[in-house]
Amino acid sequence: MKKILVVDDSSVQRKMIIQIIRKAGFQNETLEAGDGLEAIGVLGENFQDIGVVLCDWNMPNMNGLEFVEGVAQVPAVAAVPIVMVTTEGTADKIALVKAANPNLQGYVVKPFTPEQLKASIDVILQRAG
Numbered sequence: 001m002k003k004i005l006v007v008d009d010s011s012v013q014r015k016m017i018i019q020i021i022r023k024a025g026f027q028n029e030t031l032e033a034g035d036g037l038e039a040i041g042v043l044g045e046n047f048q049d050i051g052v053v054l055c056d057w058n059m060p061n062m063n064g065l066e067f068v069e070g071v072a073q074v075p076a077v078a079a080v081p082i083v084m085v086t087t088e089g090t091a092d093k094i095a096l097v098k099a100a101n102p103n104l105q106g107y108v109v110k111p112f113t114p115e116q117l118k119a120s121i122d123v124i125l126q127r128a129g
Contacts, residue, residue, distance in 0.1 A: 001027065001028050001029070001051075002028060002049060002050060002051025003028055003029045003030065003031055003049050003050050003051060004021060004026070004028045004030045004031070004050070004051060004052055004053075004054065004121070005030075005031045005032070005033065005039065005042055005043060005046070005050050005052070005053045005054070006018060006030055006031070006032050006033070006054050007033045007034075007035070007036065007038075007039040007053060007055040007056060007064070007067065008034070008054075008055075008056040008059065008085070009034050009035055009056065009058070009059040010056075011032075011034070013056070014032050014034075017054060017085065018032075020117055020118075021117070021121075023114060024114055024117065024118040025118075026118075026121070026125065028051065028125065031046060031050070034059070035059040035060055035061040035062055035063075036055070036059060036061065036062030036063060036064060036066055036070070037061040037062040039053070039055065039062075039067055040062070040067065040070060043071070043077055043080065047076060047077045047080055050080055051081070051124065051128030052080075052081045052083060052105070052121050052124045052125060053080060053081070053082045053083070054117075054121070055067060055068065055083070055084055055085065055086075056084075056085060056086050057084060057086035057087070057088040057093070057097070058087070064084060064086060064097070065096065065097055065100055068082055068084070068097055068101040068104065069100040069101065071101060072100065072101040072102070072103065078101075078103060080103075081103070081105040081106075081124045081128070082101065082103070082104055082105060082106075083105055083106035083107065083108060083120050083121060083124070084097055084104065084106070084107045084108065085108045085110065085112070085117070086107075086108075086109065086110060087109065087110045088109075089107075094107055105120075105124055106120040106121070106124070107120075108120050
């Protein structure tokens with residue numbers, strides 16, 4: 001079963017997302033990172049085991065857009081599915097991040113319902129096994 005990497009600078013937000021994942025019935029192991037830079041390290045060490053990355057946009061050190069761009073440029077991890085989970089919900093921001101990584105698999109705007117998050121990752125994790 002593939003792991004889920006949750007990337008958000010708020011530990012409370014990470015815990016809330018993980019709790020929603022659990023309540024939605026996902027039993028996947030979760031990994032956490034507090035910013036894009038930390039996520040790069042976690043992804044580099046675990047990329048073969050990660051089924052989806054749930055990533056915030058606004059974070060220190062390396063924001064979500066920079067993370068998504070960086071992932072797209074490294075062939076070994078470029079295909080790892082990423083779903084943005086962020087307050088940045090304008091059409092311009094969504095277009096910007098999709099242009100940065102053509103493999104972006106989803107975009108969930110905070111605040112979101114558990115059903116929205118589940119729908120965004122369900123198909124991805126089913127494909128990942």
